[in-house]
Amino acid sequence: MRMEAILAIAASGPEAAEADAARLAAQGVGALCAFVPQAALAQRLAVNEPAEAGGVVMLLPSLANPLAVARTVHAAWPQAYLLIVRAEDDLPRLRRDLGIAPMLGRQWSLAAVAEPELTTALRQALASSRQRRQLRTTLASANARLRETHAVSLGEYHRLVTSEHHLSNFLRHSQAAVLGLDAAGTVLFWSEGAAELLGVTVRRALGRPLAELGDWAREIVQAATSLAPEHPRQLVEQMVHLGGQERALEAMLLLTPAVAAGARGTSVVLRDVTARRRAQDQLREANLQLQRLVSERTEALEKSQLALLQVQKLEAIGKLTGGVAHDFNNVLQVIGSNLQLLQPLVQDAGESERLLRAALAAVDRGARLSSQLLAFARRQPLDPVPLNVGRKLHEMDDLLRRSLGEHIEVESSLAAGLWTTLADGGQLENVILNLAINARDAMPEGGRLTLEAANVVLDEEYTRTVPDLTPGQYVMLAVSDTGQGMPPEVAAQAFEPFFTTKPEGKGTGLGLSMAYGFAKQSGGHIRIYSEPGQGTTVKLYLPRSFEKEVIPPRHPTGPVQGGSETILVVEDDLAVQAVVVATLQSLGYRVLRASDAQAALSILQSGVHVDLLFTDVVMPGPLRSPELAQRARQLVPGIAVLFTSGYTQNAIVHGGRLDPGVELLSKPYRQEDLARKVRHLLLLHRQQARTPKPAEPAEQADEPSSPAGALRVLLVEDEAELREVTQQMLELLGCRVQAVASAEAADAALRAGSFHLLLTDISLPGRSGLELAREARALNPEMQVVVSSGYGKADTDADTWNLPKPYGLPELQSLIERVQATVA
Known part of the structure; x- marks a missing residue:
């Protein structure tokens, strides 16, 4: 505390005055006080001495009626700061009296005589008085300057004083955190907003060095000392701990030089910018996240572009290779077919036969290369x-x-x-x-x-x-x-x-x-x-x-078969057309030929009977091959259609897959492939053209329904479509067939008649096909029993045969031949 005189007014009695002096001396403030007894107060007031006392008047506890004394002092010295000091137990009564007493101005406070409240109240009083004195000094200096240029009236002077008084009160009671420091960093001014923001009361702050009020103050004091007339402003932002939370505090410092030589009231405005700092941090993090996202998306886009370029390059190569493969396959077809036509002529011819086999192997290799090219080009059907x-x-x-x-x-x-x-x-x-x-x-x-x-x-x-x-x-x-x-x-x-x-x-x-x-x-x-x-x-x-697994049928085996049916060959490449016609004629077929779809349609429209249409997919002219096939089915009901191509384009393949019901033989193909495919389609269409026969009653099982000596077969299959097609294939092979859908129906048929062969599925409703096979053996030991299974070879008895699914006409033919051998 600075050594400034305080006018202390005590009771006139010597004992009371001595007691007050002893209390102040015990608290270390007695030396600052100029003691005046109440009896001498009137004299002091008359000579107007409060300015010499530093502007602070302290009313001691010994005064019997402190309010009356306070009103007297305030009336004579309205600018003085009044500090009323009472014993602790006397404060409640005095506060009640102050509630109904006339106002004593704005510069007064009430404090207990005990430490530390009295010391704090003295600091506040001195700081307030000092600040007001400095403001008056500054205002007087400003007025003096004004008087140097023009005269200032008494009314203007009072308006300036009143304006200063209102400004001071506004800042003190404002919610803004405003404080003032002297050159040494001592607090001269402390608004209520500063008290609320920083958690430091006005009484505790005034008159104390700012650095002692908390760790947050040190950076502000350091910035205040660095202010200079050439750099009178500075903005300080720091993270501080207030009220147990980390907050962002912004301090605006402004240097205001005083009139007195060497003096400098630093003004500080504080703001809690935690929300702004948090928003800035969030914005910064959002920007970083956006930058990362943009970087990731850019990288992904670059990868996508590179992948797209790679796909486009491969697509371009694919289109080129697809066209090349088409012409290459036609060339291979001509070479391969002619070599196969020559093969019977050079058998056992030594070196010629070896050279022919080498040439055929080269054709096969070329076909594989062409197939791989088409697969890469996604043109493989x-x-x-x-x-x-x-x-x-x-x-x-x-x-x-x-x-x-x-x-x-x-x-x-x-x-x-x-x-x-x-x-x-x-x-x-x-x-x-x-x-x-x-x-x-x-x-x-x-x-x-x-x-x-x-x-x-x-x-x-x-x-x-x-x-x-x-x-x-x-x-x-x-x-x-x-x-x-x-x-x-x-x-x-x-x-x-x-x-x-x-x-x-x-x-x-x-x-x-x-x-x-x-x-x-x-x-x-x-x-x-x-x-x-x-x-x-x-x-x-x-x-x-999500479809059920389908096990594809096995490729047909056995000797190549021909026939006497009529086949219409439609091929624009005359060399390919010639070898195809020669191949089919060598197999016994009657062959018609056309070089485009329109010519083939004219042949069909002439009324000639055709059993199979064999046409290339890629054909010249306005009529496309699929349209030719559709017109052919309308003109010749029951006609079989077989497409061939070395490059399917989109005529019969969509989404990389053959259209439903389309049969295709890809170029180049061997004579054996052509013969088997043609024979298969002709037999299939013959079966479909036949009218299904009604099931024979059990009691007529032994009646002749097929050529004499035909095998009698009991077919047990619960799937209707498979049962029907198997019956048709067995009948095509010359068998007399009775087809039933369950083990119970098979029992009835077995007890009513005799059969050479029982062909049963392994999975039947209600009872296993293996059980039915054993019972059938017991009824007729001479009968052959065959179990068919979609799971490969079934675990059957030693004398029971297996027929794995899927099976076709060649497998059934081989089975019938074995049964016929046992019957004979």
Whole structure:
């Protein structure tokens, strides 16, 4: 506390005055006070001495009527600060009296005589008095300057004083946090807003160094000392702890030099900018997040653009290779067909036969290359069926081990409950085989090949960078090796046709491109993961199918058969047309020919009977092949239609798949392929043209319904369509057939008549086909029993034959021949 005199008024009695003096001396403030007894107060008031006392008048506890004395002092010295000091127990009564007493001005306060309240009240009183004195000094200086230029009236002077008084009161009671400091950093002014914001009362703050009021004040004091007339302003923002919370505090400091030499009232305005700082931090974080998002999206966009460019490049190459494959297949067809026509003429001719076989092998190799080109170009006609990838891998196990050799260890990891996928089984086998061979070539010193199959879900995050791939459920097939691996630049080109890192003559560079085309055409995706020295993994994703698995029929075997039916050949390439006509004529067929669809339509319209239309897909002229086929079915009911092409375009293939009901023989094909396909279609249409016969009553089972000596067959099958078509094929083979749908109906038929053969499905409603087979054996030991199963070879008795599904006419023919041999 600064050594300034305080006018202390005590009671006139010596004992009371001495008691007051002793209290003040005990608290260390006695030396600051000039004691005046109440009896001498009138004299002091008359000479107007409060300015010499520093403007603070303290009324001591010994005064019997302090309010009366306070009113007297205020009337004489209205600018003086009144500090009424009382004993602790006397304060409540005095506060009540002050509530009804006349106002004593704004510069007064009430305090207890006890420490520390009295000391705090003195600090506040002195600081307030000092501030008002400085303001009056400043105002007087300003008035003096004004008087130097023009005279100031007494009324103007009073208005200025009143304005200063109102400004001071406004700042003191404002909610704004305003404070004033002297040159030493002592608090001269402290608004109620500052008390509320900082949690420091006005009494505690006034007259004390600002640095003692909290850690938050040190930076403000340091900034205040650095202010100078050339830099009178400074903004300070800091994080502080107020009320147990971390808050952002902004301080605006303004230097106001005083008139007195060397003096400087620093004004400070404080604001709580926590909300603004939090908003700025959130905005900054949002900007950072936006920048990260933009960076990620930009990176994803760049990847998508690169992927799109790669797809566009592969599409362009695909269109080129598709057109080339069409003409190449026609050339191969002519070469291959002529070589096969020559084959019977050079049998046992030594060197000529060897050269012919070599030429045919070259044609086969060219056909495989062409097929791979079409697969990459997504022009390969697919015939997808619901299949199980795990079953396909099991079926290929022997083939893979033979192809890879003994120095390659093969492992399989198949997840339980694999989903069904819709894919072309033959093309899938080619893809797996090509991937396995590529892996083998990457491990010349041996290694391990791992085949994996699992169910996966590809989300939008994954598919965003893959054009034409939709999120959803997929069946994943992975082929991994422990070979040399590939650097990124090689992996990026791996799917391009004819790109290969193998030595010249060791690879065509079409294996991976064929796999790529198959994946895309099947609605899936393929990806390579590889690092040099770490091996390679190729993952193939095929869309999940919710259809039941279908096991495709086996390829027909046995000798090639011809016939005497009439076939119309429509082919614009005259060389291909000539060899096709020669091939069919060599098989005994009557052949008509046309070079375009319009000429073929004219032949059909002439009324000539045609059993089968064999037409190329890509034909010149306005009439397209599918339209020709439709007109042919209208003109010749029951006609069979077989398409052929080396490049299907979109005529009979949509979405990479053959249209329903379309039969296609892809170029180039062998004579054997053509003969079997033609014979199969002619037999199939003959069966469909026949009117189904009603089931014969059990008691007429032995009556002749087919040529004498025909086998009597009891067919038990609960699926109506399969039962009907099997009956038709057996009857086509010359059998007398009674077809029933259940084991109970079969029991009745077996007890009513005799049969050479019982052909029963293994899964029947109510009872197993194996049980029916045993009972049938007991009834007729001479009868042959055959069990058919869709699960492969069934676990039957030793004397029961197996017929795995699916079966066709060749399998049934072989079965009937075996039964006939036993009957004979």
